[in-house]
Amino acid sequence: MANNAKDCRTENNNEDLQTTGRELQSFPKKPEVNLSFKSLTYTVNTYEKLKKVKKEILHGIGGSFRSGQLTAVMGPSGCGKSTLLNVLAGYSISGSSGQVYLNDSLRDEKQMANISCYIQQDDYVRDLLTVRESMTVAAHLKLPTTVSAISKATQVEDLLDAMGLSIHGGTVTKRLSGGQKKRLSIALELITNPSILFLDEPTTGLDSQSCSQFVSLMADLAHNQNRTIACTLHQPSALLFGKFDQVYALSSGRCIYQGPPSSVIPYFAERLVVCPPYHNPADFLIEVAIGEYGADTLIGLFDTTKITNIYDRNKCHTISGEDHEAIELEMHECKEDNNINDEQLPYKTELLNKPPFYVQIYHLYLRNVTMYKRNKNNLLLRIAVHFTVALLMSFMYRGVGNDAARVLTNMKFVYGTNLFLVYTGLMAVIVSFPLEYMVLKREHFNGWYTLFPYFVSVLLVEIPLQMVCCLVYILPTYAITDQPLELVRFGYFTVFLAVTSLTSQSVGFLCSSTMPLKMSVFVGPVFLVLLSVFGFAIRFLDIPSMYVWLHHFSFVRASFQSILYSLYGLDRGVLPCSDEMYCHYKNPVKFLTEMDFARGNIYSEFFYICFFFVCTYVLTTTVIWYRLNKR
Numbered sequence: 001m002a003n004n005a006k007d008c009r010t011e012n013n014n015e016d017l018q019t020t021g022r023e024l025q026s027f028p029k030k031p032e033v034n035l036s037f038k039s040l041t042y043t044v045n046t047y048e049k050l051k052k053v054k055k056e057i058l059h060g061i062g063g064s065f066r067s068g069q070l071t072a073v074m075g076p077s078g079c080g081k082s083t084l085l086n087v088l089a090g091y092s093i094s095g096s097s098g099q100v101y102l103n104d105s106l107r108d109e110k111q112m113a114n115i116s117c118y119i120q121q122d123d124y125v126r127d128l129l130t131v132r133e134s135m136t137v138a139a140h141l142k143l144p145t146t147v148s149a150i151s152k153a154t155q156v157e158d159l160l161d162a163m164g165l166s167i168h169g170g171t172v173t174k175r176l177s178g179g180q181k182k183r184l185s186i187a188l189e190l191i192t193n194p195s196i197l198f199l200d201e202p203t204t205g206l207d208s209q210s211c212s213q214f215v216s217l218m219a220d221l222a223h224n225q226n227r228t229i230a231c232t233l234h235q236p237s238a239l240l241f242g243k244f245d246q247v248y249a250l251s252s253g254r255c256i257y258q259g260p261p262s263s264v265i266p267y268f269a270e271r272l273v274v275c276p277p278y279h280n281p282a283d284f285l286i287e288v289a290i291g292e293y294g295a296d297t298l299i300g301l302f303d304t305t306k307i308t309n310i311y312d313r314n315k316c317h318t319i320s321g322e323d324h325e326a327i328e329l330e331m332h333e334c335k336e337d338n339n340i341n342d343e344q345l346p347y348k349t350e351l352l353n354k355p356p357f358y359v360q361i362y363h364l365y366l367r368n369v370t371m372y373k374r375n376k377n378n379l380l381l382r383i384a385v386h387f388t389v390a391l392l393m394s395f396m397y398r399g400v401g402n403d404a405a406r407v408l409t410n411m412k413f414v415y416g417t418n419l420f421l422v423y424t425g426l427m428a429v430i431v432s433f434p435l436e437y438m439v440l441k442r443e444h445f446n447g448w449y450t451l452f453p454y455f456v457s458v459l460l461v462e463i464p465l466q467m468v469c470c471l472v473y474i475l476p477t478y479a480i481t482d483q484p485l486e487l488v489r490f491g492y493f494t495v496f497l498a499v500t501s502l503t504s505q506s507v508g509f510l511c512s513s514t515m516p517l518k519m520s521v522f523v524g525p526v527f528l529v530l531l532s533v534f535g536f537a538i539r540f541l542d543i544p545s546m547y548v549w550l551h552h553f554s555f556v557r558a559s560f561q562s563i564l565y566s567l568y569g570l571d572r573g574v575l576p577c578s579d580e581m582y583c584h585y586k587n588p589v590k591f592l593t594e595m596d597f598a599r600g601n602i603y604s605e606f607f608y609i610c611f612f613f614v615c616t617y618v619l620t621t622t623v624i625w626y627r628l629n630k631r
């Protein structure tokens with residue numbers, strides 16, 4: 001095996017991977033874990049003619065992935081490769097049945113999470129962090145606090161070195177090539193030195209050279225550190241195929257072959273399925289799985305008993321025959337390292353002592369700040385939009401704040417202002433969160449952090465930012481529209497608008513976490529417009545009784561009325577009148593009374609908005625927690 005690793009390295013002339021496969025000295029040794037499974041089925045609910053029907057995707061399959069081996073899970077598209085990995089990694093639990101063993105002990109979910117990691121097809125990494133920053137945050141979040149900062153830094157450097165990413169340490173991840181991104185996503189999970197790695201289609205989107213380098217790297221990781229690595233693969237070249245230690249082939253959710261790549265042709269030849277000369281064995285395997293050698297032949301290969309015997313009874317590799325006699329295939333290529341040690345290895349490790357939540361908040365917060373700083377354009381755009389709209393509104397409504405003839409116009413200004421800040425709060429997150437959710441899902445599943453610190457860290461950045469945006473809007477508009485220059489009134493005006501904007505942001509989080517993007521960009525704004533009509537478009541006394549609850553429920557209404565109360569209530573004196581004839585609202589109390597705003601209590605309205613804010617976040621966190629844990 002060592003030779004094999006060396007060959008792979010000499011093939012690669014890319015400087016990236018010259019240190020590949022080196023032992024990672026700074027990492028605590030993890031147990032070697034063999035993973036096996038029996039009678040594994042996976043069923044989903046589908047709909048046929050509006051009727052719910054059960055569809056079985058995996059049909060009672062068995063197999064094993066050994067430590068120190070790189071296993072390719074192969075088969076035609078839709079045969080169940082990703083589903084198998086999902087079930088084995090514990091990503092899909094409901095709908096699955098059968099037994100999964102870790103060194104002959106039944107899989108325990110917590111232990112599984114502790115010793116394994118799952119890297120899915122899409123590279124959901126943080127685009128705006130550099131490679132080294134991403135790795136450092138992962139180390140701080142995933143390793144216990146007892147590991148010193150120096151030791152974490154050493155582990156990060158060791159891993160970057162081993163994955164051939166050292167020279168890209170300062171590169172922002174969105175600038176990495178596809179292959180480098182894949183390697184980074186694996187390096188991020190290798191921080192905890194997991195015994196088992198599941199990789200879903202890691203070579204998709206890579207050119208042949210990158211594929212070859214990547215597979216060599218994975219083979220080295222498996223061989224040099226006795227890791228159990230299983231990855232799904234489509235149709236590799238013969239060269240790439242030969243780099244795997246084991247192939248697990250599926251056809252329509254059933255296993256048709258498990259063994260070394262070199263035995264594919266003799267195995268099928270034994271069953272009278274003969275590979276044409278000079279044919280790529282990987283292509284041949286897929287053709288057999290598709291049924292190109294006859295449907296009957298394929299059905300004959302769906303025999304899990306035979307397959308089970310492949311790994312159960314042999315040190316090296318044999319396959320049981322039709323009559324259950326072991327047939328020794330040519331084993332001259334069988335490598336010593338591949339010998340299966342039947343001794344039962346203890347796999348249970350102490351569960352990693354994760355950093356406490358305040359440490360998680362701290363590192364997640366720092367990460368967010370770095371990402372926001374690097375996304376300056378977005379930040380400046382957000383501020384510029386608020387400033388531009390502020391100038392527009394100020395120009396349209398200049399001087400309306402201190403004129404008895406234009407009290408109703410000022411009310412429209414307050415309504416427009418309230419609605420604008422409600423919208424910017426909502427839209428700031430409604431579009432960006434779905435993408436964020438994908439990264440969150442990956443990091444949460446691989447045990448980086450829990451949900452509470454995540455949300456606190458998001459709010460610690462979003463709240464000040466939204467406050468700055470509100471102030472950029474409020475300061476010029478308040479002055480130019482000639483609102484009363486009194487600290488208390490200005491304070492209420494600012495606080496209500498900021499809190500309302502943050503509350504609508506929480507509604508944005510809730511919408512984008514509960515529904516698809518296409519729906520949330522529609523439902524979110526419509527919901528807020530509905531809430532905004534109360535107080536402005538209809539007086540309380542005119543609301544049909546069945547909608548009264550909506551009036552009370554609307555935090556937008558609560559904010560709108562409270563702002564007007566803070567501007568015209570609180571013992572404001574008689575207003576100057578620009579109209580020579582008549583000013584109906586010279587006395588501001590008259591305006592508040594006629595509009596039904598006089599009886600408002602701004603303190604209770606303020607607490608209601610805060611309550612709405614907290615409830616929405618609790619609901620959002622619950623929904624996201626449910627989605628992340630629904631397996």
Ligand SMILES: Nc1ncnc2c1ncn2[C@@H]1O[C@H](COP(=O)(O)OP(=O)(O)OP(=O)(O)O)[C@@H](O)[C@H]1O
Nearest residue numbers: 044045046057075076077078079080081082083084
């Ligand atoms: N939740 C689900 N509901 C309905 N069908 C499903 C569900 N999940 C998977 N399937 C079906 O199960 C089959 C296997 O899917 P899976 O993604 O595992 O295939 P695959 O072998 O990984 O395919 P590919 O190589 O194209 O990614 C497919 O036919 C897919 O449509």
